Amino acid sequence: MLELKQLAALAAVIEEQSFDKAARRLFITQSAVSQRLKQLEDRLGQTLVIRTSPIQATEAGRQAMKHYRQVMMLQNELLHDLSPQEDKGFAHISIGINADSLQTWFIDAVSPLLLEHQLLLDLKVDDQEQTHHLLRTGEVMGCITSSPEPMQGCSCIPLGVMPYRCLASPDYIQRFFPDGVSAEAFRYAPVAEFNNKDELQNRYLKTFFGIEASEYPRHRIPSSDPYFQMVIRGFACGMIPDQQSKAQLKQGIVQDLTPGRYMAVPLYWHVWNLKSATIKLLTEQLINTCQQQLDSIANHPELIHPQPIRR
């Protein structure tokens, strides 16, 4: 049997990337942290962390940490179930998520759980390669991405589709597309990208106009709401999910540059295969909210070969 306090020392060292900070977090001395970690390494016969600055986990270290997090999740649920109503503690759920899901529908989805089940969110926002990596190493218990690629020890549940349309303000359209939208005009019309991994605009321009990534001027605004602000204020056009733009489209603050031509991004929920009441509740909530707020995958036959979403 492995000692949980040794595993806790491992997790603290990896998360804090420092023995000193791990010690402060656990209210023990730094040498106690080192000792527990060494005992665990001896017990497992493997080096678990590389003692550089910052500290890095080995593959074995990541597996041990994932095991620890799963055990703690199950223990917390047990303690929560067994404790009297007035004394129930908080349960942590760590989730990897793309920026636009967090900006649009995610808080709606988890709202009913937060107070009633005393859940605390620990969200990591990044591109899907990164959140997949966090799921593999156990740093998150689930992640929301556009990749249906299954992960070992996890379920993959389709949530629905976010359609992204190329939106712009009326004055932007007047300024940059006075003679209509064309490949030629896009050479002078600033396009907003989220960051250098965000390929949505590029895929859209290539699919519908045959334009290459090097042929249009671009802003990079790596935050969902400021990104949309740049479009609303007429500084750029950009791909915005319907879930974010409904009100502004209706009011005419922004317009669809190419009605009927859009990019459909499917979303999937990857989550640990663990008999956990929290995971079950959360998964049900995500599915329910997404049924209301996202499009059905059945309506988007072009999604047979989906591509990764990086924001």
Added chain:
Amino acid sequence: MLELKQLAALAAVIEEQSFDKAARRLFITQSAVSQRLKQLEDRLGQTLVIRTSPIQATEAGRQAMKHYRQVMMLQNELLHDLSPQEDKGFAHISIGINADSLQTWFIDAVSPLLLEHQLLLDLKVDDQEQTHHLLRTGEVMGCITSSPEPMQGCSCIPLGVMPYRCLASPDYIQRFFPDGVSAEAFRYAPVAEFNNKDELQNRYLKTFFGIEASEYPRHRIPSSDPYFQMVIRGFACGMIPDQQSKAQLKQGIVQDLTPGRYMAVPLYWHVWNLKSATIKLLTEQLINTCQQQLDSIANHPELIHPQPIRR
């Protein structure tokens, strides 16, 4: 004299972290990229990139890339000045910025420049250690942080102060602080943090209530607008800058948990010492907007020993 096309190959390899992607970006073959880089390394007598996957720059490689970016900025300005009015191209400006400045005042500050001077923004949002690092390596030409620590080859200009207050919704206050705000009640009241580097809440709770980081339940919501949404919806209290909360405070949607007790975060603009018209214009704009939208540093004598802002 160094050849710019060799430096361009270096910059592309470092930015794309791949010879293949660099070649596609430059519209040359991969072997041409390798050759130019090799020639530059021979000329400088230094290894500039470590050929791992992903590619990493050496210290010499970073210095050479910074030099290349500065030269390109000056060249672009010259070409822009010399070209006829109707044919002026776009100029890129890359800036490191904290999330809350981007969410609140930054777009207002650059708005007047974007269309008139055909500027394209390339923003990197991260904590200030990271954006300082990007400034050092030349990946950004300026950054906005709370650190007044001067950087070699850069000017440091104070912009003003963002006061952060601990805000919560009326129903949150009713639920978690029915008998008033106290250290004891904070043990059960969820607090929102931006991420694990965000120390604002912790500093606030320690300064005014003597509470340690381990003693309160926390959410982590690493995006400015969703963070504020969590507070507005009554799931957490959290430190919000005045620049973000004005309307909601006035309408009573959120309230100040401890009127008069707040954290003052100073902001500084660190920017390359380069005789560039773009840098001059941009710096003037940042100063002007911040004079209107931020507090004066003179009003916050407690800022003699400022601490880092991580969001």
